[in-house]
Amino acid sequence: MMADNQHAASGSPPQSDRDDFNASESSIEGLAVVSVSGSVDMLTAPGLAEAIDTALAKKPSGLIVDLSKVEFLGSAGISVLMKTRDTLGETTQFCVVADGPATHRPLTLLGINELMLLSRRLDDAVSKLTDR
Secondary structure, three states, X not given: OHHHHHHHHHXXXXXXXXXXXEEEEEEEOOEEEEEEEEEEOOOOHHHHHHHXXXXXXXXXXXXXXXXXXXXXXXXXXXXXXXXXXXXXXXXXXXXXXXXXXXXXXXXXXOOHHHOOEEEOOHHHHHHHHHOO
C-alpha cells in the first residue's frame, strides 16, 4: 500500500507488466486452450487464474495452458499452474505448453515436469491429451 502511495505522490505509474499480459481461450478437439503471452507475475497471475476458471466452467474434456509466448514466468504463475493441477486431479486432463528459457527451464528445474504433463508445442499437447 505504501508503495502505491509513493508512486502516486511522485506522479509516475507503478512499474507493471499488466500491459503486456494477455490470456485468450480457444477450443481444439474438445480441449480448452488458454493461450498466454507477456509476463506472468504476481500482478498478472490472477488474470491467468481467471482465464483458466472461465475455460473450465465450460466443462472441457481437457485443459491446455499454452505458455509458448510468455516472456517471464514468476512463482505466482507457477503457483496458478500447480493449483490448477491440484483442482483438476484425475478428473480432467491437463497439459502445459512451455518452450524456451522463460518457461520450460524453470518448470523443469523445479521438477514441475514430474507433476504435470509438459509439451514444447501445442500440437504435441493436443496429441497427448486426445490419444489417452
